[in-house]
Amino acid sequence: MIAAVLALLAIPLAAQDTMPPAPFAYNQLDDPALEAQASELMLTLRCLKCQSQSIADSDAPMAGDMRHQVRSRILAGESPQEIRAWLVARYGDYVSYNPTISATTWPLFAIPVLVILLVAGVLLRRLGKRSGAAEDAA
Known part of the structure; x- marks a missing residue:
C-alpha cells in the first residue's frame, strides 16, 4: 500500500x-x-x-x-x-x-553593520581600559 x-x-x-x-x-x-x-x-x-x-x-x-x-x-x-x-x-x-532592500531583506543589510559597530565598540572599550591602566601605572 x-x-x-x-x-x-x-x-x-x-x-x-x-x-x-x-x-x-x-x-x-x-x-x-x-x-x-x-x-x-x-x-x-x-x-x-x-x-x-x-x-x-x-x-x-x-x-x-x-x-x-x-x-x-x-x-x-x-x-x-x-x-x-x-x-x-x-x-x-x-x-x-x-x-533590493525590502521588508524581508533589510536584516541581510542591517545585521552585518550592527555586528561591525558592536565589535568596534568592544575593541575601543578594551583598548581604552588598557591605555588608562598604563597611564595609572606610570
Missing part, C-alpha cells in the same frame, strides 16, 4: 524531467542585442534548484525553463527590469543575486 502511494507521488516528478526543453532554454535569440540583454539578466538570476549557479550556468531543467522565460519575454519587448520583477514576484527575492 505504501509503495503504491510513493509510486503515484513519483510520477509527476519523473514526468517533468522527461519533457523536452522549452524552445529558448538552450537556443539563443537571433538578434545579438536582445541575446546580450537576456544573457546579462540570466547571469544575475539564481537557479532555484542548484542555488550556487546562475540560470545561465545551470543545466537543471528548471534553469532551462527560466532561460526560456527570459528570452521569450525579451523577444516580446519586456525590459530586463520588468522580467526581474516578474521572476521575483513569482519565486521570491532569493531568485535574484542583486536583492
